[in-house]
Amino acid sequence: MRILATYSWATLPSLIVLGFFVWFANWIPQTRWEPPKLRVIDAAMSPAELAVLGQAIVRERGCLACHTIEPGAGIKGQGRGPNLDGLAARRAGGVEGGQATLVGYLTESLYVPSAHVVEGFSNIMPASDKAPAKLSREEAAAVVAYLETLGGTATVTLATLPDFAGAAATSATAEPAGDVPATPAAMLEAFDCLGCHSLVAGEVLVGPPFEAALLKAAATARGVDAEGYVMQAIVDPRAVESPDFPAETMPDDYGERLNAAQLYAITRYLVEGEGAP
Numbered sequence: 001m002r003i004l005a006t007y008s009w010a011t012l013p014s015l016i017v018l019g020f021f022v023w024f025a026n027w028i029p030q031t032r033w034e035p036p037k038l039r040v041i042d043a044a045m046s047p048a049e050l051a052v053l054g055q056a057i058v059r060e061r062g063c064l065a066c067h068t069i070e071p072g073a074g075i076k077g078q079g080r081g082p083n084l085d086g087l088a089a090r091r092a093g094g095v096e097g098g099q100a101t102l103v104g105y106l107t108e109s110l111y112v113p114s115a116h117v118v119e120g121f122s123n124i125m126p127a128s129d130k131a132p133a134k135l136s137r138e139e140a141a142a143v144v145a146y147l148e149t150l151g152g153t154a155t156v157t158l159a160t161l162p163d164f165a166g167a168a169a170t171s172a173t174a175e176p177a178g179d180v181p182a183t184p185a186a187m188l189e190a191f192d193c194l195g196c197h198s199l200v201a202g203e204v205l206v207g208p209p210f211e212a213a214l215l216k217a218a219a220t221a222r223g224v225d226a227e228g229y230v231m232q233a234i235v236d237p238r239a240v241e242s243p244d245f246p247a248e249t250m251p252d253d254y255g256e257r258l259n260a261a262q263l264y265a266i267t268r269y270l271v272e273g274e275g276a277p
């Protein structure tokens with residue numbers, strides 16, 4: 001059986017990151033986005049063959065916008081997500097209280113990243129079968145095979161990849177926050193906004209920093225008022241994307257996860273620029 005992997009061309013982010021060049025300079029070796037190539041992933045492929053494709057997929061689908069692969073740097077590394085070097089060695093037995101095998105853990109990490117949030121990191125990783133990576137099952141098998149080689153040997157095949165597709169619907173991210181945070185600052189924390197947006201002026205993480213002046217300028221440029229712009233950016237992030245940031249990266253389900261009071265409170269807080277919490 002031969003299965004064709006398909007890709008969306010519509011959402012390729014631009015390479016040109018003028019305003020934030022200094023920050024991006026650290027990342028350029030990893031974040032050079034190339035047009036995805038059409039790949040044929042064959043059910044008969046060996047784990048080693050899959051791993052070769054998986055390496056290319058990891059580079060092409062934006063994983064390295066957050067992750068680094070830095071030999072000897074420990075789990076922290078320089079990225080917003082864990083250093084993937086040595087991943088297979090440190091997760092050889094899965095994780096305590098979760099998946100007990102390496103392949104189970106890696107596959108769950110792709111489909112349900114919130115199931116086990118690595119200590120010291122925020123819950124900002126998008127599920128890999130959703131935008132922006134949009135991995136098919138075949139591509140996920142290739143990625144898992146590649147991740148196994150980062151400190152180990154590829155073993156997975158298309159037939160043995162565990163099935164986590166659909167599991168995300170019941171995961172922690174899909175649920176409304178249990179403890180309702182009282183202040184806007186606590187909401188930004190509870191909804192993981194601060195994993196991608198800094199409250200420090202000029203500091204670019206995954207998205208732009210929260211600066212009232214920048215938000216107002218973006219609103220003015222679009223001819224809308226600042227509160228309207230910020231609300232739209234939160235509930236319909238695809239509508240306000242700019243080429244300076246990785247496309248389709250901000251979760252697009254905040255409209256469901258935030259209630260109206262939270263949305264208004266966060267919006268007012270960001271527009272009024274009340275400083276760090």
Ligand code: HEC
Nearest residue numbers: 062063066080081082109113116117118121122125128133
């Ligand atoms: C927006 C940033 C972001 C993107 C894009 C992203 N990740 Fe992650 N990833 C994280 C963060 C942060 C963590 C740690 C928190 C957690 O476990 O969810 C993580 C955790 C992981 C882990 C577990 C690592 C460990 O040490 O246990 C794996 C494996 C992983 N990501 C693989 C991928 C792959 C493959 C892709 C691309 C398809 C990807 N990630 C895209 C941010 C990201």
Ligand code: HEC
Nearest residue numbers: 124191192193196206207208218230233241242245249250
């Ligand atoms: C996984 C990373 C991620 C998370 C989590 C995230 N964002 Fe974003 N956000 C982005 C990126 C990337 C952009 C830039 C989108 C673009 O312009 O293409 C963005 C853009 C925005 C903008 C528009 C900023 C501007 O200067 O125009 C606002 C406002 C915003 N986000 C608010 C939030 C809030 C509030 C939360 C939490 C409820 C949040 N974001 C969570 C990544 C994230």
